[in-house]
Amino acid sequence: MKKIPEPTIDRLSIYLRCLSTLEKEGVETISSQELAARFNLHSAQIRKDLAQFGEFGVRGTGYHVKRLRSCIERILGLDVPRNIGVIGAGNLGRAIADYEGFLETNFTVAALFDNDPAKIGLKTKLGVQIYDVTDLKQVIKDKSLDIIVLALPATVAQQVLDQVVEAGIKAVLSFAPTQLNVPEDVKLKVVDLTVSLDTLSQSLVAHRLEENLLVTDLDP
Amino acid sequence: MKKIPEPTIDRLSIYLRCLSTLEKEGVETISSQELAARFNLHSAQIRKDLAQFGEFGVRGTGYHVKRLRSCIERILGLDVPRNIGVIGAGNLGRAIADYEGFLETNFTVAALFDNDPAKIGLKTKLGVQIYDVTDLKQVIKDKSLDIIVLALPATVAQQVLDQVVEAGIKAVLSFAPTQLNVPEDVKLKVVDLTVSLDTLSQSLVAHRLEENLLVTDLDP
Numbered sequence: 001m002k003k004i005p006e007p008t009i010d011r012l013s014i015y016l017r018c019l020s021t022l023e024k025e026g027v028e029t030i031s032s033q034e035l036a037a038r039f040n041l042h043s044a045q046i047r048k049d050l051a052q053f054g055e056f057g058v059r060g061t062g063y064h065v066k067r068l069r070s071c072i073e074r075i076l077g078l079d080v081p082r083n084i085g086v087i088g089a090g091n092l093g094r095a096i097a098d099y100e101g102f103l104e105t106n107f108t109v110a111a112l113f114d115n116d117p118a119k120i121g122l123k124t125k126l127g128v129q130i131y132d133v134t135d136l137k138q139v140i141k142d143k144s145l146d147i148i149v150l151a152l153p154a155t156v157a158q159q160v161l162d163q164v165v166e167a168g169i170k171a172v173l174s175f176a177p178t179q180l181n182v183p184e185d186v187k188l189k190v191v192d193l194t195v196s197l198d199t200l201s202q203s204l205v206a207h208r209l210e211e212n213l214l215v216t217d218l219d220p
Numbered sequence: 221m222k223k224i225p226e227p228t229i230d231r232l233s234i235y236l237r238c239l240s241t242l243e244k245e246g247v248e249t250i251s252s253q254e255l256a257a258r259f260n261l262h263s264a265q266i267r268k269d270l271a272q273f274g275e276f277g278v279r280g281t282g283y284h285v286k287r288l289r290s291c292i293e294r295i296l297g298l299d300v301p302r303n304i305g306v307i308g309a310g311n312l313g314r315a316i317a318d319y320e321g322f323l324e325t326n327f328t329v330a331a332l333f334d335n336d337p338a339k340i341g342l343k344t345k346l347g348v349q350i351y352d353v354t355d356l357k358q359v360i361k362d363k364s365l366d367i368i369v370l371a372l373p374a375t376v377a378q379q380v381l382d383q384v385v386e387a388g389i390k391a392v393l394s395f396a397p398t399q400l401n402v403p404e405d406v407k408l409k410v411v412d413l414t415v416s417l418d419t420l421s422q423s424l425v426a427h428r429l430e431e432n433l434l435v436t437d438l439d440p
């Protein structure tokens with residue numbers, strides 16, 4: 001089992017959510033075509049993605065929903081619980097700590113950190129405790145945190161990230177709108193809201209152009 | 221100008237942030253190698269991405285920072301202002317409304333929506349007004365909203381999305397952890413926190429395996 005390309009992981013992750021939904025509905029088997037139609041996916045892509053990891057489908061029957069779900073979970077390392085620490089107890093940090101999408105996963109937000117004395121010691125709506133960020137190293141150890149999420153202003157992100165790396169964390173998700181540096185053995189994933197919106201902005205440009213082209217095409 | 225593949229748009233968007241940083245620092249020209257080294261990017265990828273849109277580099281000098289920035293902005297449709305409406309004034313919605321990453325862009329969060337009477341009429345820290353979601357159609361028109369961001373529970377996301385589509389919106393960013401359906405002419409981008417964490421989880425598996433493999437390799 002080697003490192004899987006990120007776009008493939010993202011798709012496996014989406015298949016996983018779909019399979020969980022189907023399992024809850026009592027669906028036992030599903031073909032790649034049905035899976036694609038039901039969740040707006042591409043059936044050829046599904047078959048290609050899954051074929052990399054072995055033979056999952058049965059000719060004429062399709063995939064066994066429950067079995068496939070647990071295989072993907074193992075591939076993604078989601079069969080073991082992961083404890084998450086979130087640094088920054090502002091709106092974003094608290095939104096992540098109480099994110100409903102984690103409820104049915106093995107991800108648990110086990111600690112929230114801040115440097116504001118007025119916030120330290122409080123709990124979020126769902127009961128996640130806010131710790132002093134100066135106790136970071138100790139809490140990472142005590143709570144067995146695997147993944148750190150940065151929900152911080154860009155100006156302090158690198159400085160806090162350095163402390164996180166020094167504490168031995170190997171996986172970081174950052175929401176700070178800035179480029180960050182980590183050593184080679186640390187995986188950093190940056191979610192930049194502006195980048196997501198740029199895609200939408202470009203689609204609006206393409207949209208306008210298509211409409212114009214359509215008008216031109218119809219012109220005699 | 222056609223629709224550009226999403227991974228390319230994401231990278232162009234990252235180059236844009238980097239070029240803005242360089243411009244602020246007074247850097248006038250930069251080679252693809254320097255750009256790559258400075259921001260942890262790949263120089264061959266930069267050259268390939270940019271070559272699709274014309275000749276930007278000058279042999280021996282590299283890219284003209286300011287000129288390249290404004291070209292990428294045009295390609296992404298970021299040279300015109302975009303008004304964003306955020307639906308859901310919980311922690312996440314308020315975090316997005318006040319997101320510092322928008323400050324230096326043409327994106328403006330012009331309205332926040334909720335159905336909670338206790339929230340309607342209030343403003344966020346940065347002054348974004350919270351409107352009644354039942355006035356969605358009117359506010360989209362009055363505020364010329366181009367893009368809608370869904371910061372809602374999964375259970376109500378599709379229902380609200382249908383209203384958004386009916387109001388004529390062509391670009392939607394969703395944070396709801398669920399699969400959603402839109403007509404073909406509407407661009408939907410889903411940011412699923414769990415998917416981002418899955419990548420990190422898989423990297424932890426790969427990490428552990430690499431360490432084990434290393435040990436095996438060293439074994440006589």
